[in-house]
Amino acid sequence: MKGDSFDMILEISQEYLKNEMKKVNAHPASFNIFKDKSMIIPLKLFDIPTPGANIIKQEMLSSGGDAVVHKNAVDCNVETSDIILLGTKKHYNILMEKLQKMPYFKLDKACCELKKFFSTEKTNFIKSPWGRTLSFDKTRVMGIINVTSDSFYSGSRKQSIQEILDTARDMIQSGADVVDIGGMSTRPGSDPISEEDEAKRVVMAIKAIRENYHDIMISVDTYRSNVAEKALEAGADIINDVSGFSFDQKLVEVAAKSNAPYILMHIKGTPKNMQENPTYDDLIKEIAQYFIDKINYAISFNMDENNIILDPGLGFGKTYKDNMEIMDRVRELQSLHRPLLIAASRKSFIGKALDLKSADDRLEGTLAITALCAYQDVDMVRVHDVKENVRIIEMVEAIKCRR
Known part of the structure; x- marks a missing residue:
């Protein structure tokens, strides 16, 4: 027997408020008024x-x-x-x-x-100096290819041309929106390699990928201005800088002159010392202030602020508690009205949460973070395992479409 409806109260979620107002037969002109x-x-x-x-x-x-x-x-x-x-x-x-x-x-x-x-409205797309564009109508996936022998996750290390091309092909076929090329490890405790060696590695990889895949966006993971400049000349679209302009003062000039999209990451210290007891008085406030200061700095060099993507730098001068708090407060960082990238893939804080020492075992934890990001409309995730992360996002997007 059908119950009486007056004895039931439901709390309506914000995402479904408009749908429920339609069911009440409210006037469409009032929807935005009631939503506000x-x-x-x-x-x-x-x-x-x-x-x-x-x-x-x-x-x-x-x-x-x-x-x-x-x-x-x-x-x-x-x-x-x-x-x-x-x-x-x-x-x-x-x-x-x-x-x-x-x-x-x-x-x-x-x-x-x-x-x-x-x-202020967040920009909903980026455009590279080469004319390639990427919209942020859903969570995008950046696949990681490290042209190194010492990155923290062995599965990302690709050194021969054939390895690089095979990995790029698999990522693109699996739905990657961006392929990120790194020629020098920035894992905790790592030492820098020579600028010449880094440039040689990334340019080789970028040229090979670009010759075979004309449409895919490529980012170069570097904090050096000369490496970034050579990578852009070779066909890269995006500069992905872990230092936030801090390690090479000329990088901001390269970014401004090229008009390339730029990933601005928060870091405390350097890769060599960043995990030596990092402390914050107010974590989210300090990260937000860092971003604001760096954006203003970039604007002073005539850099287009709409080209800037923010990355809170999980694992870069952060404790386990800090990393978990950032993930729990992502929406607060989104209030800066800039595209947001989360790079959590297989990192050690996932291992600590799940008691898994090896990066090889941290896929499921990574996927959980990607699902959270997709549900909260984070613009991009940087990951090692493209196929699995793309499928997670597609599932979350399918649920969100019901709104």
Whole structure:
């Protein structure tokens, strides 16, 4: 016997809100209005003078939202306070309208940052200097080919032309969107090789792949400007830099001049010392600030900020706890409105989580992270095992399409 419907309440997920409004037979013109009202967006502002923090809290309360401030802000016993704003788009619009009339206590600056946050749209594609494009309409897959003998995962090491071409063919046939070529290991504790040797390795691999596969995007994994320049000349499309311009000051000039997409990775230290007790006071805040500072630095060299892809650098100056926190807070990094790449494939933090010492045994853990990334609309994953990761993404995308 069919039960009475009035005795049931369901919480509707944001992803299915529009579908459910259709079932209620609401007017289509109201969908976006109700959607904006349905979602509280927690935003955090930093180091606001205490009087300004109190003003923001009162204005949010008066609009129907709220704000979390320091416990001693109310009587101004602290100089500044971080603020967590809790409101819908409607509440924020009201707040911004009021703050723009208040040029004091950093309120005008807070208003500008809020306006920038709500008006900025993430670029939905990248275009290489050679004209090849890649859209971010789903999670894309970057396959790893290391032209080295010492990368941490032996399965990625390919040194002969035939090995490189066979691997590239298999990756492309399995659905890789980008093939990433590295000529020098940056595993924890590794020493750099000569620039000449690195360039020779990557140029050989890039030329071979490009001659056989004209359409595939190729990235070069290097932090050296001369290597990047030679790789681009050989047919590479993307610069993948683990250093964030830190190890070679000329690399930013190469990226700007070539107009090549650039993967900006967060790192603390160097590959040689980065895992020697890395510490953070506020992990996500510090990574985000690093990205903002580096993006502004790149813009100062006339680099197109829409060409920049962010990589939080799992395993590069991070503890096990740090890596797990980054994966659990990916959405916060997406609020920077830049394409995001996650490179977790077979790394040691997966081994620690699953008690697996060998990188050979970490495929399933990698696939779990890829599934999480696909579900959360991460733009790209960098992986060793293309076929398996592509299938995981396709399955997640098939579920998401039901929305």
